[in-house]
Amino acid sequence: MTERPTVVSGVLAVVAGVAGTVAVAQTTPLRLAVAVAGAGLVVFTLGVVAARSRSRGLGILVALTGLAGAGGGTAYGATVASEQLHLAVVAPGLVGTFLAALGVAPLRGSGSRRFTKIACWLVFLGPVLSAGMEYGSAVQVLTATVAAALVWDLGENSVSLGRQVGRDARTFWNETVHGFGALLMGGVAAGAVYVSQGYSVGSSSLEAVVFLLVSVVLLVVFLHR
Amino acid sequence: MAEEETEDETERDVHTTRRWRGMSALALFAGGAGVIANRPLILLTAAVWVGYAAYPRLAGEPTVDLTVERTVSDDSPGHEDVVRVETTVRNESGFLTDLRFVDGVPPTLSVVSGTPRAATALRPGGSTTFSYEVVAKRGRHSFVPATVVARNLSGSVEVETTAFDETVIECAADIDDVELRKQASQYTGRVLTDEGGSGVEFHGTREYQPGDSISRIDWKRRAQSGELITLEFREERSAKVLLVIDARKQAYVASGDNEPSAVTYSVFAADQLFESLLGSRDSVGLAVVGREDVWLPPSTGDEHRTRARQILTKSPALVPSPPRRSPDEEQFRRLRKRLDSDTQVIFLSPLADDAMVEKARRIDARGNAVSVVSPDVTTDGSPGRKLAQVERESRLSDLRQADIPVVDWDVELPLAKVLAHTREQWSR
Numbered sequence: 001m002t003e004r005p006t007v008v009s010g011v012l013a014v015v016a017g018v019a020g021t022v023a024v025a026q027t028t029p030l031r032l033a034v035a036v037a038g039a040g041l042v043v044f045t046l047g048v049v050a051a052r053s054r055s056r057g058l059g060i061l062v063a064l065t066g067l068a069g070a071g072g073g074t075a076y077g078a079t080v081a082s083e084q085l086h087l088a089v090v091a092p093g094l095v096g097t098f099l100a101a102l103g104v105a106p107l108r109g110s111g112s113r114r115f116t117k118i119a120c121w122l123v124f125l126g127p128v129l130s131a132g133m134e135y136g137s138a139v140q141v142l143t144a145t146v147a148a149a150l151v152w153d154l155g156e157n158s159v160s161l162g163r164q165v166g167r168d169a170r171t172f173w174n175e176t177v178h179g180f181g182a183l184l185m186g187g188v189a190a191g192a193v194y195v196s197q198g199y200s201v202g203s204s205s206l207e208a209v210v211f212l213l214v215s216v217v218l219l220v221v222f223l224h225r
Numbered sequence: 226m227a228e229e230e231t232e233d234e235t236e237r238d239v240h241t242t243r244r245w246r247g248m249s250a251l252a253l254f255a256g257g258a259g260v261i262a263n264r265p266l267i268l269l270t271a272a273v274w275v276g277y278a279a280y281p282r283l284a285g286e287p288t289v290d291l292t293v294e295r296t297v298s299d300d301s302p303g304h305e306d307v308v309r310v311e312t313t314v315r316n317e318s319g320f321l322t323d324l325r326f327v328d329g330v331p332p333t334l335s336v337v338s339g340t341p342r343a344a345t346a347l348r349p350g351g352s353t354t355f356s357y358e359v360v361a362k363r364g365r366h367s368f369v370p371a372t373v374v375a376r377n378l379s380g381s382v383e384v385e386t387t388a389f390d391e392t393v394i395e396c397a398a399d400i401d402d403v404e405l406r407k408q409a410s411q412y413t414g415r416v417l418t419d420e421g422g423s424g425v426e427f428h429g430t431r432e433y434q435p436g437d438s439i440s441r442i443d444w445k446r447r448a449q450s451g452e453l454i455t456l457e458f459r460e461e462r463s464a465k466v467l468l469v470i471d472a473r474k475q476a477y478v479a480s481g482d483n484e485p486s487a488v489t490y491s492v493f494a495a496d497q498l499f500e501s502l503l504g505s506r507d508s509v510g511l512a513v514v515g516r517e518d519v520w521l522p523p524s525t526g527d528e529h530r531t532r533a534r535q536i537l538t539k540s541p542a543l544v545p546s547p548p549r550r551s552p553d554e555e556q557f558r559r560l561r562k563r564l565d566s567d568t569q570v571i572f573l574s575p576l577a578d579d580a581m582v583e584k585a586r587r588i589d590a591r592g593n594a595v596s597v598v599s600p601d602v603t604t605d606g607s608p609g610r611k612l613a614q615v616e617r618e619s620r621l622s623d624l625r626q627a628d629i630p631v632v633d634w635d636v637e638l639p640l641a642k643v644l645a646h647t648r649e650q651w652s653r
Contacts, residue, residue, distance in 0.1 A: 193269050
């Protein structure tokens with residue numbers, strides 16, 4: 001049995017990382033550069049998958065092409081970024097997406113949950129920085145947050161399925177239903193936040209913020225009971 | 226009535242995966258960062274994470290009720306023939322969002338094409354079919370219960386259970402004849418005794434006594450000397466045999482990480498020996514020492530054969546994973562109590578520790594003739610493995626010194642062939 005992460009969830013985890021990073025890119029040229037770099041990372045993922053199955057030579061070629069694309073996109077982004085801070089917002093996301101790719105398309109072994117977890121945190125740093133510098137809109141920030149959650153959920157599911165049934169098994173419907181559930185959950189949560197943000201953002205007094213924080217802490221404590 | 230002690234209920238193992246635990250940390254991080262930076266939008270992202278932290282609570286433990294149907298392209302193939310197996314899993318419960326299924330391929334067969342594993346989502350009444358190919362080996366290979374893992378939509382709760390469909394691949398060249406020791410029952414059969422009587426092998430002569438069968442009178446001698454002499458043949462009786470499988474924690478040794486354990490080979494050997502002995506009209510029983518006590522007293526007949534097969538394929542005592550502990554002292558005491566004085570015992574054990582040697586010797590000393598079939602799964606890789614190999618060889622030699630016949634079974638070879646080679650050890 002090939003205990004490597006499954007392909008559908010694995011690739012979708014990388015795509016989620018790219019989407020989350022593109023969402024917080026400030027300008028259109030930078031968005032394009034991040035999209036090119038992200039596409040390179042998706043190609044890299046597919047290349048590594050192929051290299052560790054039947055077509056080793058072709059896989060290595062595709063993976064290297066993907067890496068070149070990712071490098072090219074990043075270099076292009078560095079030249080088109082009007083401010084260094086714009087780059088700082090997308091950089092963690094790109095690094096995180098690369099880690100997610102290594103987690104679900106490992107060069108050796110059966111994938112890494114740790115990599116996908118770190119990737120989730122790094123992709124989430126994008127919306128935090130974007131909101132912190134007041135660059136991004138609520139839609140951009142919330143979209144990137146849901147994308148970060150999907151990096152973890154899809155990546156972990158890919159590793160877990162790979163270890164239990166292997167990459168060769170038929171897993172499409174399992175992965176699709178699982179991914180749809182996580183996306184729906186994120187969509188509902190982000191939608192609810194978006195609808196209510198008019199009230200909370202509008203009255204952004206310190207009391208309201210502290211009240212929200214206390215609510216979050218209480219909810220987390222409750223969920224851990 | 227047979228005291229078969231197996232459970233019909235399928236075991237369920239329910240546990241939480243904790244895969245969403247990190248979401249709370251992200252929620253707290255977002256909350257803290259939002260307050261420190263005084264940016265409500267960051268704080269709002271915490272709500273998304275709280276949503277994900279609550280996600281596992283939305284769906285509880287999935288109910289799993291599956292039926293499995295398996296078809297094989299040829300259930301009595303030749304040695305090394307490729308057999309195609311098609312497995313259909315049907316969902317008899319509610320919507321299963323995440324179902325992972327590992328078919329119960331007989332541990333002694335290897336899959337050469339396709340995979341016996343699948344993962345899918347199944348609506349109520351829905352089914353999925355997958356197929357793979359195995360290479361047949363000599364012997365009788367029963368499919369073991371398939372492993373089923375079902376998760377809820379968030380993947381937070383995992384239910385692990387089994388599903389069973391009796392399927393057997395029987396490849397010719399079973400064991401023709403098991404050489405037994407001389408201990409026999411009172412019934413006519415194939416074990417040659419040292420007592421004279423009506424058999425086929427000449428034993429001696431004695432003076433005619435009224436009541437002796439006319440067919441046993443030595444008529445040639447009567448013609449020559451006029452004496453009435455009765456010919457005596459060695460009596461042949463059937464044997465009462467108990468196969469004891471060592472499935473204690475210590476017996477779950479394997480030659481490598483993905484290799485079948487010695488218990489799997491012992492079960493395989495027990496299946497073949499049982500079939501062969503039953504076919505020779507011997508009375509044969511089955512006992513397992515391990516996770517739980519299993520006892521099927523020696524008997525004959527088709528119903529008895531079915532019971533034994535159920536134990537060998539479905540008993541929780543013989544699952545591929547080792548028990549956490551096994552109350553073997555208590556089990557051996559019960560075993561000794563249950564043994565009739567005319568029953569001989571065949572132990573199936575890798576002899577991975579000294580306990581089995583001691584038990585075999587004690588039972589043999591009590592008067593029940595003991596033989597041992599020992600699957601050899603030791604290898605000579607690391608120093609530790611080499612030591613285990615040396616220790617096992619020393620145990621084999623201890624048993625032989627105690628006049629207990631031992632079949633040292635190299636599991637790479639068919640058992641029938643190994644038994645044929647060591648037949649002389651068995652008939653002493």
